[in-house]
Amino acid sequence: MRPLAVVLHYRRTASYGLNVLLGALEQELGDECGVEVLTASGIDEALAGTADALRRGFRVLVAWSFYSPEVSTIAAELARFDDLDDLDDLDDLAGAVAPAGEVRHVVGGVHATAEPVATLAMGFDLLVAGEGEEPFVELVRALRDGQPIGADGSAGLWWRDEHGAVHRGPPAPRHPLGRYPAFALRRGRYNPIEITRGCVYGCTFCQTPYVFKARFRHRPVPDVAQHAARLVASGRRDVRFLTPTALSYGSPDESVDLAAVEALLSSVRAATGATARIFFGTFPSEVRPEHVSVEALRLIRRWCDNDNLVIGGQSGSERMLALTNRGHGVSEVERAVRLCVQEGLQPNVDFLFNLPGETAADAAATVELARRLVALGARVHSHTFMALPGTPLRDAPFRPLEPSMREELERLSSQGAAYGSWRRQEQVAAELVSIRPRRPRRRHDG
Ligand code: SF4
Known part of the structure; x- marks a missing residue:
């Protein structure tokens, strides 16, 4: 199994939530967690980081967070990852290969929590509803270890299966x-x-x-x-x-x-x-x-x-x-x-x-x-x-x-x-x- 890289897609309007997730990953999985974590400022860096990780043999989880007024911008940014499936057109990404399922997109934040079905329909694979720290850490741990989504550790998650059907885990616990x-x-x-x-x-x-x-x-x-x-x-x-x-x-x-x-x-x-x-x-x-x-x-x-x-x-x-x-x-x-x-x-x-x-x-x-x-x-x-x-x-x-x-x-x-x-x-x-x-x-x- 290929190792896992996590690309945190930072945007000017949504950085605090990703910092919190990164802090939770640092605390729970530690430095030697077997996952490469990349921080990308903006869509171009997120695309380049994803392509580079693929080229180096990683599977990639791209993490997104956004607010309701940004839906159309985010849909356009997400669509740009489709190009990774057709790399012949992209000289700068030549050599990066994105076999099906090797790049997954997970989204969280207030909009995703309020409209999970519509948000998944934008093209995301996974969604963290509500407070993200524990579900995100457990998701990264599960993907790292090759465990199927939907088994233990799916609390707080929504996801689409290979047929496009939407599933959800139980609500995540709220911690102090x-x-x-x-x-x-x-x-x-x-x-x-x-x-x-x-x-x-x-x-x-x-x-x-x-x-x-x-x-x-x-x-x-x-x-x-x-x-x-x-x-x-x-x-x-x-x-x-x-x-x-x-x-x-x-x-x-x-x-x-x-x-x-x-x-x-x-x-x-x-x-x-x-x-x-x-x-x-x-x-x-x-x-x-x-x-x-x-x-x-x-x-x-x-x-x-x-x-x-x-x-x-x-x-x-x-x-x-x-x-x-x-x-x-x-x-x-x-x-x-x-x-x-x-x-x-x-x-x-x-x-x-x-x-x-x-x-x-x-x-x-x-x-x-x-x-x-x-x-x-x-x-x-x-x-x-x-x-x-x-x-x-x-x-x-x-x-x-x-x-x-x-x-x-x-x-x-x-x-x-x-x-x-x-x-x-x-x-x-x-x-x-x-x-x-x-x-x-x-x-x-x-
Ligand atoms: S619900 Fe709370 S956070 Fe929201 S506007 Fe009212 S006082 Fe402020």
Whole structure:
């Protein structure tokens, strides 16, 4: 049997998840694992790495991860591997031979988890649903050892057999967050440290609680501090965190546990020293508005280097906040912004424009709130609603932004009061609807 090579196909938008898988492989299989692991930046490197591994006599497993808005790009990239079956046309790959079954493609991530059948139909052979660490490690182990897929070790996997039929294993177990590293320590593939996974809030537009369960799992403080120390020891100065809601750290529910947050931040500071820069509640994470308090802001200012805070506001309509299950009202958003300004942090407020079911009055209330917050000193981080697979709003129809809303966003952007990818997201929202898998119509009896 030929040995196995794993090609991790890194893309700009999907590197964190692959770092985590690489870290899990490093931890579980070790350096002498009998598998050659290649990291490829972009499709050209992934193709070249695959061809080279084939030429050297390996079987290849190519690992992919992507987000819903990238479906058409990924389908085109995946199709480029078909050329490996017809190498006569490719001088630079001459000598590489891809006998049937020698190159397999495995995909994971939130889109794959939400739409496994449609994702496999794009041409992938295998799919990891939900949390990927254990299923991916077990898949690599099984392929390395020549074990058939579908025997032991198929938890969390979906796959197509040689006839194209789709099969699935049992759900993979969910482990405590500290079970696997937050990035690939040995290979120096770093990213923000994931301190919390899952979310107890059920905002209807968001994939997080539906993919990772509506429950928090927090990485233990010593584990986070150790990761932070490794980051800084590697020459990086900035320590950032991945979490759905930063001030929920240490809490099992909607409450805030500031003692847990302080234990986290003080330990990270102790582990990284005075010259490291620690950012909490900023990109790529945020805080919920009702969690913002003077005590929380002072704690952040004491231990961190933030000059801003990202607050989830989403809508200025009480009706839309309730409809989307946000769990807070408009007044909490205004209060959070006032407190940030008072305590010397620039508030950046996430807004989600064009929500399904939004009336002209709802849209006007959102624009009005954005104006009020800007007048208080906030910046508006503008997003356009996208019907994301796996969410309760996945089947919402596309509708373009109202001209008046577009004008207001342009005006705020030109003043520097708003930023964000709302124009691109509007295009993606239309594209997502156009590629949406058809679902059986619901029967309405009676
Ligand atoms: S939007 Fe934020 S708070 Fe709401 S479910 Fe998603 S991660 Fe949780």
